[in-house]
Amino acid sequence: MPAKTTRLSPRKEPVQARSRLTVKAILEATAQVLVASGYQSTTTDAVAKRAGVSIGTLYQYFPNKESLVAALIRDHVELILSTVGAALEVHADAPMEIALRAIIHAGVEAHRIDPALHKVLFEQVPRDKLLGKALDASSKLQGMIEEFLRRRAPGLSASRARMIALVLETSVEALTHRAVVEAPDWLRSGEIEKETVKLLQPYLSAALG
Amino acid sequence: MPAKTTRLSPRKEPVQARSRLTVKAILEATAQVLVASGYQSTTTDAVAKRAGVSIGTLYQYFPNKESLVAALIRDHVELILSTVGAALEVHADAPMEIALRAIIHAGVEAHRIDPALHKVLFEQVPRDKLLGKALDASSKLQGMIEEFLRRRAPGLSASRARMIALVLETSVEALTHRAVVEAPDWLRSGEIEKETVKLLQPYLSAALG
Amino acid sequence: MPAKTTRLSPRKEPVQARSRLTVKAILEATAQVLVASGYQSTTTDAVAKRAGVSIGTLYQYFPNKESLVAALIRDHVELILSTVGAALEVHADAPMEIALRAIIHAGVEAHRIDPALHKVLFEQVPRDKLLGKALDASSKLQGMIEEFLRRRAPGLSASRARMIALVLETSVEALTHRAVVEAPDWLRSGEIEKETVKLLQPYLSAALG
Amino acid sequence: MPAKTTRLSPRKEPVQARSRLTVKAILEATAQVLVASGYQSTTTDAVAKRAGVSIGTLYQYFPNKESLVAALIRDHVELILSTVGAALEVHADAPMEIALRAIIHAGVEAHRIDPALHKVLFEQVPRDKLLGKALDASSKLQGMIEEFLRRRAPGLSASRARMIALVLETSVEALTHRAVVEAPDWLRSGEIEKETVKLLQPYLSAALG
DNA sequence: GATGAATGAGTCTTCATTCAT
DNA sequence: TATGAATGAAGACTCATTCAT
Secondary structure (H helix, E strand, O other): OOOOOOOOOOOOOOOOHHHHHHHHHHHHHHHHHHHHHOOOOOOHHHHHHHHOOOHHHHHHHOOOHHHHHHHHHHHHHHHHHHHHHHHHHHOOOOOHHHHHHHHHHHHHHHHHOOHHHHHHHHHHOOOOHHHHHHHOHHHHHHHHHHHHHHHHOOOOOHHHHHHHHHHHHHHHHHHHHHHHHHOHHHHHHOHHHHHHHHHHHHHHHHHHO | OOOOOOOOOOOOOOOOHHHHHHHHHHHHHHHHHHHHHOOOOOOHHHHHHHHOOOHHHHHHHOOOHHHHHHHHHHHHHHHHHHHHHHHHHHOOOOOHHHHHHHHHHHHHHHHHOOHHHHHHHHHOOOOOHHHHHHHOHHHHHHHHHHHHHHHHOOOOOHHHHHHHHHHHHHHHHHHHHHHHHHOHHHHHHOHHHHHHHHHHHHHHHHHHO | OOOOOOOOOOOOOOOOHHHHHHHHHHHHHHHHHHHHHOOOOOOHHHHHHHHOOOHHHHHHHOOOHHHHHHHHHHHHHHHHHHHHHHHHHHOOOOOHHHHHHHHHHHHHHHHHOOHHHHHHHHHHOOOOHHHHHHHOHHHHHHHHHHHHHHHHOOOOOHHHHHHHHHHHHHHHHHHHHHHHHHOHHHHHHOHHHHHHHHHHHHHHHHHHO | OOOOOOOOOOOOOOOOHHHHHHHHHHHHHHHHHHHHHOOOOOOHHHHHHHHOOOHHHHHHHOOOHHHHHHHHHHHHHHHHHHHHHHHHHHOOOOOHHHHHHHHHHHHHHHHHOOHHHHHHHHHHOOOOHHHHHHHOHHHHHHHHHHHHHHHHOOOOOHHHHHHHHHHHHHHHHHHHHHHHHHOHHHHHHOHHHHHHHHHHHHHHHHHHO
């Protein structure tokens, strides 16, 4: 018996088709309840009920409440990372201006995947314990950007690359997130995206200069 | 019975000296427990014990758990606002470059007030319900900056002023916060501050053009 | 946080008169439910209900179900030990025959304290974990008897003293317990006591030579 | 619907060879899990997994958890009874001293069959309900001994025969069991056996006159 | 027959909040 | 006013058992 370390990994792999559906239903229900009620008020009972399964079934696949959320986070973060990752790859050799635009665009796109879920996940899930790690898309993105920069500008010191990546990632994420919360119209109209370009283009030019 | 609207205001104004001390002790205890245990694990019992008062006394001054945290947030946000507000006031007529530097500096300073508490408050307190509003230092700061900008550049459209303010506020806050969490050394060394200037100076020049 | 070691000690000492009554009521209720329903079916809810307190009150004094039973066991074992202990002390210098009779009598008496509770406690409480230790009246009794023997017969080797004590304690306890379960009339009539004397008197004479 | 009377008998007689193997595997798994985890923590799931069958298959042969344990107990008790029974039969006409020695020896042997299982079965299985009866090897043994005695000493009153049998059975079982738990070395060395003879030989001589 | 997915009643336990003293 | 005992709704989680495939 491990010392009551909260496990986050699913309990058992669903092998039959039926159970794969069940797991999917549970995760979808989790997302819905999360969005509708917030993290604190999300109970495993409510999730099970919404998913149309019994509470026992839920616990057959997820060892505890947190593992439910963790799975959701993992999926969501993965989508974000691959969205941005794809942009980076595609523009590996594009002119920097174009590449930056693409990165920003990808960052905004990532927020469009499921804005409501994104908001709950990143604003209400307590960042302590293991969930914190799972939530940490930012540092992974920063790492990806850092690598991208160093390949493009080999002369850059490690420290500078890290700093610039941090600035880029943080700015894009923060501005987009802020727009989601406070100015969804600016998000839709693309204005945020344009403004972010205005902010980062000169900075990046100077930094890589 | 009134429809269980969660009140956030303290239950009664402490008029006597002793009461004021009690309230202070309770709030300090709240902050400590919050930092030590996180929001979820912060119980009113623990707070009362740490404050050295009975649970009954605690409820004499605060109608519920949230009001405790809300009071803490209010105090903290007020400090932040006045820190930045002072900078804005002092540099009302300073050259823009100087003013921007001051704003950024104030933003960083604000995070130095009580970084641990700041982190818990902004990362773990669920942003729904009323606590969300109390937490919303950002939009207030944005408002202050917006007003500052419009006074300095009367030609600016309302919409542009709002956007620029949003960019400034968001960037400063996000970068500083990120530094608190991931690179405290860069915060202490002032590097973050410098980098933020590098990011915002050109943007602002162009924007106010 | 200690690694989920089941604590058996009561949670907090009742200081006020009212709470001391509450604790007593809870323990009495525990005994009643235990006797009525057996260990497995004894739920904290049932105990609280029977005690006429809320489940919350129960948990204010006992951290978990096992601690409830443990407290009961401790009390019960203490009574047993003091019953036999008293007999040993009083007959420290009595002729061996008289002393043996007294020990046996005390052993039987110990079973009369609360036979029904005794039965549940010793037959149904799982002897693993900590409860096992708490339940181990036997080895303590054995120790007491061993010491008694060595004081009376200083020539006895440690090993022999231990063996004889084991035989005495085990026989008295087993026969009495068996009588409780299968022949309560023999217990009441004193026949078991007489027969036990017949069994142990010759053995002890021979053993002590 | 019949009033939920817990059945203890296996659900159906395994007629085919494969079925018999399955049943055996399940029972062996039960014993292993029981020994490894204790009664409380023994789950039907764990048993099925260990037996390498599905939970559904397990329930095909055993109607409920208790029937599993009951079957195990029945087997184990049967072994005990036949061990002692054989000794009684073989020594039906042997001198009493020899016979007693043999009985005691058989009693000890019975504990050597599977000490770990014996311990769990007799210490942790709740003695209420039907399991209690299944567990009651003692009274059966007592009956066998009683019959043995009456055949050997026809003058003995029924009541005396019962009492002596009770004393013999209880003493042998208690001392051996105690040795298993607290002094396994005395069990292995045969010392317990010798001491039990010393205890019972004189008693029996006197009792049978 | 065998499988394992699904069920859900039942337990323990927590903690914000009330109220008698 | 202060105290802390008492409350109980609510939630996480288990596990014996059933049943569709």
